[in-house]
Amino acid sequence: MELISPWFSSGKQERPAAHKKLRRTQGIATTEEEYEEFIQKPPHRRIRRLNIPSSLEFNKELQELYDSLPRFGPFYDGDDVFMSRLKEAAWQHVLSRTPTPEHETTKIYVTAVQRIGRQARDTYPDGTVKQNQRFITMMIRDGCFILQIALFLLGGSAQLNYPSDHLIFGEQRNTRQIKKWGKSLFFVGNQVPQVVLKELMKQSFFQQVVSAGRWVRPTDSFRRALYDLLLFAPEKDRRCQGLFRGLGFIKTKGGLPQQPSDLLHGLELLVIGAGGRGEEFSVDDEEYELEGGGDGDVDIDLEGGGDDGGGDFEGINSIRSATELRQAGIHFRNAKGGMGIRGIRFSTSVFCAVLELPTLEVDDDTELLFRYLQNYETTQPLARNKREARSYIRFMSELIRTADDANLLCARGIIRADHNQRQKLPTLLRCLATGDSTQNLRTIRLQIEEYSRPPWDKLRNFLSVVVLLTVLQTVYTVLSYYKN
Numbered sequence: 001m002e003l004i005s006p007w008f009s010s011g012k013q014e015r016p017a018a019h020k021k022l023r024r025t026q027g028i029a030t031t032e033e034e035y036e037e038f039i040q041k042p043p044h045r046r047i048r049r050l051n052i053p054s055s056l057e058f059n060k061e062l063q064e065l066y067d068s069l070p071r072f073g074p075f076y077d078g079d080d081v082f083m084s085r086l087k088e089a090a091w092q093h094v095l096s097r098t099p100t101p102e103h104e105t106t107k108i109y110v111t112a113v114q115r116i117g118r119q120a121r122d123t124y125p126d127g128t129v130k131q132n133q134r135f136i137t138m139m140i141r142d143g144c145f146i147l148q149i150a151l152f153l154l155g156g157s158a159q160l161n162y163p164s165d166h167l168i169f170g171e172q173r174n175t176r177q178i179k180k181w182g183k184s185l186f187f188v189g190n191q192v193p194q195v196v197l198k199e200l201m202k203q204s205f206f207q208q209v210v211s212a213g214r215w216v217r218p219t220d221s222f223r224r225a226l227y228d229l230l231l232f233a234p235e236k237d238r239r240c241q242g243l244f245r246g247l248g249f250i251k252t253k254g255g256l257p258q259q260p261s262d263l264l265h266g267l268e269l270l271v272i273g274a275g276g277r278g279e280e281f282s283v284d285d286e287e288y289e290l291e292g293g294g295d296g297d298v299d300i301d302l303e304g305g306g307d308d309g310g311g312d313f314e315g316i317n318s319i320r321s322a323t324e325l326r327q328a329g330i331h332f333r334n335a336k337g338g339m340g341i342r343g344i345r346f347s348t349s350v351f352c353a354v355l356e357l358p359t360l361e362v363d364d365d366t367e368l369l370f371r372y373l374q375n376y377e378t379t380q381p382l383a384r385n386k387r388e389a390r391s392y393i394r395f396m397s398e399l400i401r402t403a404d405d406a407n408l409l410c411a412r413g414i415i416r417a418d419h420n421q422r423q424k425l426p427t428l429l430r431c432l433a434t435g436d437s438t439q440n441l442r443t444i445r446l447q448i449e450e451y452s453r454p455p456w457d458k459l460r461n462f463l464s465v466v467v468l469l470t471v472l473q474t475v476y477t478v479l480s481y482y483k484n
Helices: 032-039 052-056 060-068 081-096 102-115 117-122 133-153 175-184 194-201 204-212 221-232 263-272 322-327 366-379 388-399 403-411 419-432 439-450 460-483
Strands: 330-334 345-348 353-357
Touching (some): 081 102, 102 117, 102 133, 102 194, 117 133, 117 194, 133 194, 133 204, 133 221, 194 204, 221 263, 263 366, 263 388, 322 330, 345 439, 366 419, 403 419
Parallel strands (some): 330 353
Antiparallel strands (some): 345 353
16 A cells, blocks of 8 residues: 655564465456456455454344344354255245246256356355355355345346245345344354355346346445345446445445455455555455464454564554544544545645545444444454554544544534434544554555644634734724714
8 A cells, every 4th residue: 555655664574484375456347258257366355253252252233133133154153943944945946936947947057057156165265165056055055045135135126036025035024134144144254255156146047136127226234234245246338337435435436455255355345445646455464364274263353452464553653533633723524435434644735734534424334333343354364554444443532532523524414414423423432443463554544643734724713813803903993984
């Protein structure tokens, strides 16, 4: 990532060569040839299991969600009989709504998944899965159920064409339960590879559902991600390729910085953005291999302590609150153009200093979304100065310490939240903040700390008062003249 000022050191931490693996940037596959090339490449990120006991200890909502979520993929085994029947019923629905005979339809799906089987298997840590018929069957059934949940949540209940008396997708459905399942699709480790979902979406059943619907981009966080990653991505027209502007999911030109390995990885890519001012994103030197990580089961530290390769970030000075920075002469501006978290910048000129921040839309799912991203980054082999979502949360927790700070940023179009959400936001960010910081945000902290208002800027308020008094005196003189 390019730094704002060249006179700051890069701060890169040298790692042993045995634990360092450079990869080329993976772009979005937009043509059949590019897609064929993509599926032969090793994935940039891998689906890893979350260490459940240590993670859920701190959050009751995550515990309840884990207890009720449907299990997808090879992790978190233990589907109950009810969920197994639901997956089988979803697959049978695909067979019954496809014109070809069942055995031919089955063969088409099996062949399609086998074609990308190596890429799907490599999306999990080495040794997690074997390329056998059980894995192929799991990918098909789990993938078809995931896609039907997603399409239902995006407004495709009629297009799925289930009987009205169906227990899950019929008229007597439990919409609240299905929404919870939608959120579970982003629970760490509870994914199937994105390459599998893309392959299944090409099949006739799902193509018919998509072509028959009038799809509208949702307003809530998780459904917006499903729309961008499953519905919007396959479209040929890339003029409005979906990206978040920060967490606001604002559409912009360009694609994701790389091909997502799964839905949760795609969510992270949408949030962090492609980089500011048209920068080319590269994943080189971004990741390093975990020792002994064959099963993908990673212990995480929700409190952010310990040193795992990113250096000592606990000693970084906190920046002042938004209100204090404004009093110090620093202005706030909404980062335009869908740059996401990587679009945070601090710039100075002869006249003023400006801190550019992406839009943060606050809704009922904001805390859960942040926790998902925090847990995801700690299960991935990332040094602490590469954990961008966690670094962003810490940075915003320092800016927004009171409701007045939230109100100030809301007035600048950076925070989008109602009154109650603005009141709760400082506490939420403070509870989630950890000790992580990317090099970019560390650089911005130093720039803000060293910033000093120009002498003429300090006289601005005084001159404003002088001008105001002069105007008042002139008005008083004119009025007195006409009165006399």
